[in-house]
Amino acid sequence: MVQGGCFGEEKMKTLFNYLIFPxxxxxxxxxxxxxxxxxxxxxxxxxxxxxxxxQNFTDxxxxxxxxxxxxxxxxxTFLLSPYLGLLGLVxxxxxxxxxxxxxxxxxxxxxxxxxxxxAIPAIAVMTGASSSANPLASVGASREMKLLLGYExxxxxxxxxxxxxxxxxIRLGEIINHQAAYGSSVFSLSGAIAFIVALLCxxxxxxxAPFDIAECEQEIMGGTLIEYSGLPLAVFKLTKAVxxxxxxxxxxxxxxxxxxxxxxxxxxxxxxxVIAILIKNTNPRLRIDQALRFFWGPLTILGLVGLVxxxxxx
Amino acid sequence: xxxxxxxxxxxxxxxHISTASCNNCDIEILDCIxxxxxxxxxxxxxxxxxxxxxxxxxxxxxxxxAAPLLKKVYAQAPKPCVVVAVGQCALSQNMFRFGYNCPEPxxxxxxxxxYIPGCPPKPxxxxxxxxxxxxxxxxxx
Numbered sequence: 001m002v003q004g005g006c007f008g009e010e011k012m013k014t015l016f017n018y019l020i021f022p023x024x025x026x027x028x029x030x031x032x033x034x035x036x037x038x039x040x041x042x043x044x045x046x047x048x049x050x051x052x053x054x055q056n057f058t059d060x061x062x063x064x065x066x067x068x069x070x071x072x073x074x075x076x077t078f079l080l081s082p083y084l085g086l087l088g089l090v091x092x093x094x095x096x097x098x099x100x101x102x103x104x105x106x107x108x109x110x111x112x113x114x115x116x117x118x119a120i121p122a123i124a125v126m127t128g129a130s131s132s133a134n135p136l137a138s139v140g141a142s143r144e145m146k147l148l149l150g151y152e153x154x155x156x157x158x159x160x161x162x163x164x165x166x167x168x169x170i171r172l173g174e175i176i177n178h179q180a181a182y183g184s185s186v187f188s189l190s191g192a193i194a195f196i197v198a199l200l201c202x203x204x205x206x207x208x209a210p211f212d213i214a215e216c217e218q219e220i221m222g223g224t225l226i227e228y229s230g231l232p233l234a235v236f237k238l239t240k241a242v243x244x245x246x247x248x249x250x251x252x253x254x255x256x257x258x259x260x261x262x263x264x265x266x267x268x269x270x271x272x273x274v275i276a277i278l279i280k281n282t283n284p285r286l287r288i289d290q291a292l293r294f295f296w297g298p299l300t301i302l303g304l305v306g307l308v309x310x311x312x313x314x
Numbered sequence: 315x316x317x318x319x320x321x322x323x324x325x326x327x328x329x330h331i332s333t334a335s336c337n338n339c340d341i342e343i344l345d346c347i348x349x350x351x352x353x354x355x356x357x358x359x360x361x362x363x364x365x366x367x368x369x370x371x372x373x374x375x376x377x378x379x380a381a382p383l384l385k386k387v388y389a390q391a392p393k394p395c396v397v398v399a400v401g402q403c404a405l406s407q408n409m410f411r412f413g414y415n416c417p418e419p420x421x422x423x424x425x426x427x428x429y430i431p432g433c434p435p436k437p438x439x440x441x442x443x444x445x446x447x448x449x450x451x452x453x454x455x
Contacts, residue, residue: 039354048352055357058325062368065318067392069365221362229365229392 022097024090024242031241032056034248034273041277056241060234068230073133078227081131082235085124089239092117093246099172100253100260106173114172115159118205118246121239122148125214128232129224140223143288144214147204150295151211155201157303161194162254164310172253179257186255189314193306195255197299202247203276204291207240210283211291248272322368322394323448325357329367329391333384333420335374338434339401343371345437353441369396369447375403375410376420388424396427396447400440405429 017023035056043050070078092114099106122144129141163170165185166178185191204211215223225236248269252260256268286294332340346353347360361367364387376384388397397420402408404420420426427450430443 043352043354047349049355050352051354051357055325058321058357061318061321062325065322066368066394069390069392225366226363227365233366 017098018090018094022101023094024086027090027093027097027242027245028238030269031238031243031245032060034244034269035241037270037273038244038277038280041274042281045278045281056237060237063229063234063237064231066230068232069227071133071227074227075131075133077127077131079232081124081128082228082232082239084127085121086235086239086242088117088120088124089242089246092120093242093249096172096246096249096253099176100249100265103173103176106171109170110172111159111163111170111175114250115156118243118250119148119152121243122205124239125224125236128228128236129226132227134227136221137224137226140214140226144224146288146292147211147214150292151201151204154197154295154299154303155205157300157307158194158198158201159254161190161303161306161310164307165191176253176257176260180259184256184258190306190309191255193302193309195251197303197306198251198254199272199275200279200299201295202251203279204295205247206244206276208276208280210279210286212285213288213291244273248276319452323451325359325368326444326448327359327361327366327368328371329361329364329369329387330371331373331384331387333372333374333380333404334377335401335403339373339403342434342437343373343400343440346440351437351441353444358444364390365392367391367395369398370424371398371400372404372420372424372426373400375407375413375416376418376423377413377415378417379415381417381423384423396451397424398428398430398443398447399426400430400443401435402431402433405431408433 019025033053033056036051036053039055040050040053068079095106095110095114095117099110126141126144126148129137129144162175162185165188166175169175169178179185186195207215215225225233228236251272252265252268256272330340330343344360345351346358364370370388370391372384374380388395399405399420403410407413407416407419410416421429428443428447430440432439435443
């Protein structure tokens with residue numbers, strides 16, 4: 001009985017971690033605020049005032065109150081895939097958050113698990129779009145798929161560089177400990193190269209310009225999200241917000257993991273976010289073939305150079 | 315629910331439909347999102363797909379070809395969705411009133427919530443119309 005009680009408590013704690021603290025609620029809040037920062041900085045760059053801080057929360061509440069239109073000929077995955085993406089991603093956010101906020105937790109190989117979990121939203125977008133019976137959505141889905149194939153290769157090369165630098169550790173906690181002992185990995189030659197590569201891949205993962213090919217509003221009218229309305233659209237927006245906070249936290253853990261006290265964490269988060277926003281606002285959208293050539297050409301070569309330098313100990 | 319109504323009026327996503335207009339009204343609508351007027355301050359955004367729309371901004375005389383498409387687009391929009399008629403053409407068909415291909419004005423085809431007159435209306439007039447619409451929606455509940 002006592003053991004059963006303990007087990008229940010453990011379960012409750014896991015559920016709390018998943019739903020509230022480093023998991024869903026927390027990362028969604030951070031992501032929505034980061035999304036507001038994105039809109040605000042974009043507005044300031046364009047010499048506008050920009051929306052108030054609660055704008056993204058308002059959008060989510062509004063969307064959840066709207067009618068959900070299901071197009072004729074849509075499959076069941078049309079309504080399921082937004083939730084699939086969110087559930088998978090929140091698991092990744094929880095693992096990352098636990099590593100940062102409750103140090104010492106984690107398991108061997110959680111780095112690899114998180115990399116896989118962060119690819120789930122893209123898969124959810126693809127399944128949702130391709131089951132929505134809309135030609136523009138399927139164009140968007142095929143672009144998303146090509147983009148995923150494009151950026152995963154250099155992204156994984158950048159991650160392997162970090163693994164090599166921290167003596168083959170595939171546990172996030174060990175990578176943080178290694179950086180705490182020997183300094184952040186971004187401050188070495190190979191680390192800096194890997195950071196640039198990973199940042200550009202994250203840009204594509206988040207669907208920011210110049211890689212917002214799958215969702216471009218002017219060209220294919222919202223692309224993958226074209227048929228979504230109401231609550232499923234709100235869930236996709238939330239997934240995007242969680243993805244924003246998760247990927248940036250992931251970059252901080254891998255490359256800037258020396259000092260993870262709250263003040264420094266927030267500072268690093270905002271710094272990486274503003275760099276991403278500036279890249280977004282100063283670059284026009286690429287075509288899908290240009291993006292693919294960019295990822296498989298220069299960026300993969302750069303990632304390989306970083307990896308070779310890391311094996312040389314630079 | 316009052317909470318959701320408030321959220322709705324604080325984040326209006328606008329879908330812009332041009333039904334045989336001369337493009338002047340469309341340019342004035344785009345002026346509203348430029349730095350001088352910047353309606354994103356109030357959460358108003360132009361969006362690409364009608365499925366995300368909260369308001370349809372209709373410009374131009376609705377001619378024979380555009381009318382069935384307009385009805386289709388309105389049916390595709392998730393409700394609650396308001397219709398805003400922008401410009402003299404959408405209001406009363408202006409000088410195309412006796413034209414052979416302009417059968418009826420916009421408000422005979424769709425339920426119009428707000429009329430914004432002008433040829434073209436100034437961005438101030440469009441914003442004023444949206445403010446009136448928001449007040450109307452809040453009072454109606």
